[in-house]
Amino acid sequence: MAFELRDITVRYRLYKERPTSLKETMIRLLRDRQWRYFSLFDAISKVNLRVPRGNVFGIIGSNGSGKSTLLKVLSGVLSPSSGAIIRNGSISSLIELGAGFDPELNAVENIYLHASLHRKSRAQIRDRIDHIINFAELSEFAYTPVKYYSSGMFARLGFSAAVDIDPDILLVDEILAVGDERFQEKCQGVFSRFLTKGRPLS
Numbered sequence: 086m087a088f089e090l091r092d093i094t095v096r097y098r099l100y101k102e103r104p105t106s107l108k109e110t111m112i113r114l115l116r117d118r119q120w121r122y123f124s125l126f127d128a129i130s131k132v133n134l135r136v137p138r139g140n141v142f143g144i145i146g147s148n149g150s151g152k153s154t155l156l157k158v159l160s161g162v163l164s165p166s167s168g169a170i171i172r173n174g175s176i177s178s179l180i181e182l183g184a185g186f187d188p189e190l191n192a193v194e195n196i197y198l199h200a201s202l203h204r205k206s207r208a209q210i211r212d213r214i215d216h217i218i219n220f221a222e223l224s225e226f227a228y229t230p231v232k233y234y235s236s237g238m239f240a241r242l243g244f245s246a247a248v249d250i251d252p253d254i255l256l257v258d259e260i261l262a263v264g265d266e267r268f269q270e271k272c273q274g275v276f277s278r279f280l281t282k283g284r285p286l287s
Contacts, residue, residue: 086173087254088159090134093168095154098123128154131168138173138253141280153258156180160256174253175203179243186243188232192223195231196246203250213249221245222268241268248275255279 129151136142144152157163158170160178185202186195196217200210218227221241231239248255 086171087136087138087140088134088173089136089171090132090158091169091171093132093134093155093158093165093170094130095128095151095158095163096166097126097128099126129158139280141276153180156256156258159254172254175250176254176256177203177247177250177252178256178258179240179247180256180258186231186239189230191228191230192218192221192242193227195242199246200250203252205250217245217249220249220271237265237268244272244275248279 132155144155146152154163156178157180158165159172160176160180161172162178162180185199187198190198193214196214197207197210200213201207218224221238221244223238223242226234226238231242234242
């Protein structure tokens with residue numbers, strides 16, 4: 086089993102008009118002991134999911150239905166309000182454009198940063214730098230701070246860095262939609278190699 090979700094709920098507070106002073110707060114509480122300046126909203130509620138190893142699956146739903154929230158829970162970026170998660174294996178994710186990158190650093194520096202967070206040694210990273218940069222088609226911009234990158238360049242760098250650590254589980258949101266058709270085809274090739282357990286980038 087790659088991962089399993091058991092009764093996962095993510096709950097947020099929706100804030101109303103807040104009192105402007107402690108006095109106003111106390112008056113409202115005295116008038117209505119049930120009063121509070123926020124309500125509770127479940128972004129996802131009691132989700133159960135089991136995904137076996139070697140499977141590809143998609144989450145389909147309308148805008149605001151909780152797809153990205155669920156992916157953030159799976160990746161460990163977001164802790165659920167209740168429920169349990171069981172993960173088996175290393176996880177890499179592409180959920181938000183530029184997530185995990187320092188905008189002041191260039192592509193090479195960000196690759197070192199990203200890979201080090203996944204416990205790769207400097208020697209391992211150094212051996213793969215050229216492959217990642219070339220796959221992302223960013224050779225001319227490898228030493229340009231990524232804050233100057235377009236959304237497509239961000240997506241290419243993020244995807245290339247994420248898949249090169251060879252994770253057991255890869256989570257992808259709609260981030261690749263900003264890439265051009267040719268790069269999306271390259272990504273499809275990477276997904277195919279993942280399924281056959283081949284090296285993602287070459």
